Amino acid sequence: METEVKLTKLASCAGCGAKVGAGTLARLLDGFRTHTDPRLIVGYDKSDDASVYVLDENTALVQTTDFFPPIVDDPFLFGQIAAANALSDVYAMGGEPKLALNIMCLAPGMAKETVQDILRGGYDKAYEAGAIITGGHTIEGAEPLYGLAVSGFVHPQKVLTNSGAQPGDVLLLTKPLGIGIITTAAKAGLAEKALTERIYRQMATLNKAARDVMVKYPVNSCTDVTGFALLGHSFEMAQGSGVTVHIQTENVPFHKEAWAFADMGLVPSGAYRNRDYAEAGVRLTREIARPMQDILYDPQTQPLDVNALDEPFQKLGMGLQFLDHAVKEMKEYSAALSNGTLSVTPPGRDNFLCGNLKNIHANLNHLTWQAKQVAKGDYSQRVSYLGEFSETFNTMTAQLKERESVLKEEARQEKEQASMDPLTHVGNRYYFQREIEELLKADDELVFCCCDLDHLKYINDNYGHGEGDWYLRHFTESVKKVIRENDLFARIGGDEFCIILKNCPQEVAYSKLYWIQYDFAKQAGKPYEKNFSFGIVRLPAGHGPVDLEKLLHDADHAMYQQKRTHYLAQKS
Helix, strand or coil: CCCCCCHHHHCCCCHHHHCCCHHHHHHHHCCCCCCCCCCEEECHHHCCCCEEEEEECCEEEEEEEEEECCCCCCHHHHHHHHHHHHHHHHHHCCCEEEEEEEEEEECCCCCHHHHHHHHHHHHHHHHHHCCEEEEEEEEECCCCEEEEEEEEEECHHHCCECCCCCCCCCCCCCCCECHHHHHHHHHCCCCCHHHHHHHHHHHCCCCHHHHHHHCCCCCCECCCCCCCHHHHHHHHHHHHHCCCCCCCHHHCCECHHHHHHHHCCCCCHHHHHHHHHHHHHCCCCCCCCHHHHHHHCCCCCCCCCCCCCHHHHHHHHHHHHHHHHHHCCCCHHHHHHHCCCCCCCCCCCCCHHHHHHHHHHHHHHHHHHHHHHHHCCCCCCCCCCCCHHHHHHHHHHHHHHHHHHHHHHHHHHHHHHHCECCCCCCECHHHHHHHHHHHHHCCCCEEEEEEEECCHHHHHHHHCHHHHHHHHHHHHHHHHCCCCCCCEEEECCCCEEEEEEECCCHHHHHHHHHHHHHHHHCCCCCCCCCCEEEEEEEECCCCCCCCHHHHHHHHHHHHHHHHHHHHHHHHC
């Protein structure tokens, strides 16, 4: 029986995650001897998106190639994304794609329908671009690959490069950033399906409309932002043009979800490679939040790794293939067994060649049943009737059991780390939003306490961030002395915390907060006041559906009322 083969499982890395890093590529090409041609007006010396060769005074040929392993399991969508990436390089030169050639590598396990769907996806995008796929080249290899070699045309005087930027130019992005971060979050199971579908549509969207608008105006420079991220490609543009690129982060379009995921540490490895490459040429004129920096270094396609659990099953498959090779030498019975047709009727007793095969047939039936039990998580299965294979199978099941335990523990730790503020070791905003939903479902009496630490900026500015960190930790220690195990405590912002007391009378909640204020302030030897403002809102038992946003707003409003009262008291 045929089983579904996921494309991303056939590749060790995917998309532009397979792309050689910019720094590595520069070292590989350093000192490389090339020949020149006066008609070649754009080559690889400027790290541009495509080459440009002048054919006559009105026509120049634009050529590029782009291919990579699968980034999605849907073969049609993979074909669309790969083709869109290749076509975008021509658009980035100001050209119009006209001809394309398929570039494809077929991996073992790829069904005919899968290959056809990939090609259909590529044809779909080429047709949308107005280009014709005229052929290509296909090979067999360990991993699947797909892309296009694209030829287009542009007027020699209207060629756009990444090295033509001029002082005073405005940088425009056609698509928001954050793709690599979001695909990393999707791999961790934290990105919703609607979000992943949205970014896949973005990756498959051509830059044709942007190019058609761009050529109507005087544009000095253009580049295709992909694997090297905004800062990596901007760095190349700045180097090639001899200019400085100023990026105002508040004006950079990005997927808002990417910020939250980056804040959790869900950053692809390619972002670190991009940082290593471009950071030497980047200067921050003010403090930029780390999540924003990660977005600027984020490669706009992200790899999906092969699941480690597949390896033992692959070893089992190799063993069965070896057995299959030996059995194939038999006649109809052996052929049926080699195809996995275990329901075949065994030959009669007169077939003396098949005595051992019948034993194998019976063993395979039982082994198949045992393998199904292992697949269901029953690692108690043991084989004792297949000689040396028995030891291999038993070792495999033991390793699978151990690996499953390790993965579960790693998943638990990753979930815990993703939910914890690393400085104060209390829950973060993601943890708070997840836990509050569970608390609200119980319909218990809840007291919401929003807290805002006073003077944190003053302490950071005058005594250093180390002292500010102590100030935050000291506050959390005071809180932990009062709250119970089933209460909720989280850091939801820089100096903002939220305490939710379960089944606690409001007057008791006030007493707890006043005690925390006392304990927090009594620490001696500090040259500054230690205090915080708080606001309390009570939610009675049996409250039913709750507008959480309004509830938090009310608590926040109460907190700022107290802060204002405290401020006016100090002024008087």
